[in-house]
Amino acid sequence: MEEILQLLSEDARLTDAQIAERTGISEAEAKDAVAKLEKDKVIRRYKTVIDWERAGIEHVFGFIEVRCAPERGVGFDAVAERIMEFPEVHSLYLMSGAYDFLVVIQGGNMRDVAYFVAEKLAPLDHVVGTATHFVLRRYKVDGDVMVERAQAKRLPVTP
Amino acid sequence: MAKTRPRVARRVQTLRPSGIRRFFELVERMPEAISLGIGEPDFITPWRVREAGIYSLERGHTHYTPNRGIGPLLQEIAQYLDRRFGVSYDPDTELVVTVGGSEAIDVALRTVLEPNDGVLIPQPCFVSYVPCAVLAGGRALQVSTSVEHDFQVQVDDLAEAYDEGTRALLISYPSNPTGAVMPRAGMEALVEFAADRDMLIISDEIYAELTYDGAHCSAAATPVGRQRTILVGGFSKAWAMTGWRLGFAAGPADIIEAMVKVHSYAVMCSPTTAQEAAIEALRGCDEEIDQMRREYNQRRRVMLNRLNEMGLSCFEPKGAFYAFPSVSATGLTSEQFAERLLEEEKVAVVPGTAFGPSGEGFVRCSYATSMPLIEEAMLRMAGFVSRVGG
């Protein structure tokens, strides 16, 4: 099961037959296993890793530290729900340490991100402060290295 | 005028040039070929190991080490062998760190052979065994293995090749080039064979981590085996550290002490940077090794299926990263098959004969190559086989 997940996390387009061949199970077993993983929402959906920069489509990412003062009876979850509903919010994490939420905003340009923070995030109830950091370059994202590097070479035939 | 004498010793002149070398030159002229002829991992050394090497250099650790190797590495190797294979060695007297498994094999043979001593060498086998035995002054007694026995050497065949002057048995499981493994019962039979004749065993277990159907059984796993086995291991394969040139030998103290002597005169010590990096390899890389092993296993299954589907019958290789299919259905010899496959489909495999006469009729296909390349190579190979008639 873990091996199937690992394979699909690398390449979501693998067919049941390919999964079966690689893991040494039958195609029917692979099909059932994947169906169950989908049904149990272990596999939430399949998507594509895109290098937007290479596509010439501008994307700006802002990492916003958010400090909160949740009220009695209103936990972090309630605040989080208000934040994550905005489509601009790419990721949202509750953090330990100097601030409470880390909000990753994806926007077309810096102005979009700044506007979102000023107009939507900062004025939210219970939010007491924000600090905005813009991403200058993405080197590695979710395990994928985004910069080209020369491949190490091997001799063509060795013992 | 004095007569000129040959400048190269006869012993060296008569060494056969490696069958790999000739093929290398053919493939080198064809950079666009997909090579399944590579005997080293396609993975790069795990970063944490490379980083440890960099740190070692940063601290200026650029001097010789003790001949035997640095203490912390010897300790890690001892713990590792115990943890993984249940064989225990005293790091102070029963281990030596060598320049790859290659040097360990060479030094072991030079340490134990008297002139003309016989060494039983099951083949097809790694290319260095016979030359190293010869260079050490020994006689290489080659013993064929066959696909009928999954390329596991048979005691009867060893007994037939054995003579009074036979000193050692040199085995390697998991095997390069066949991918064969030796299960416990078979290993115990080999140990008994050697013990009955008071022979030493040199056991090249460099692929020990790469088994796909049950755990590796070391020749030193039984008390009888342990007292007459020189166990050779190394970092090249499982840790993807070929270029670092680091391996080791483990064995009874009297032999290892003598090997340290030979090793110290030959190379002083193994590379310092590599030794320090290898400590991290043993301490922190279990997960990386698991991941690489899992990926090799996936490729192994794909390659094995495709070879059998295209009509090249292939027994199931259970270790290392090679498949060793028979090409006899095509009516071609190993060399003809490999050369024509390269010419016509731009796929490189190594003729089985490069690893000894009993490799005739087989080719070695390495799956230490990415899955997309393996899949493409298998497609081309299937086309070739159906054309020549499989």
Ligand SMILES: Cc1ncc(COP(=O)(O)O)c(C=O)c1O
């Ligand atoms: C069976 C076998 N033994 C030993 C070696 C040598 O490895 P090392 O890089 O440790 O010298 C190899 C390398 O291909 C091998 O396949």
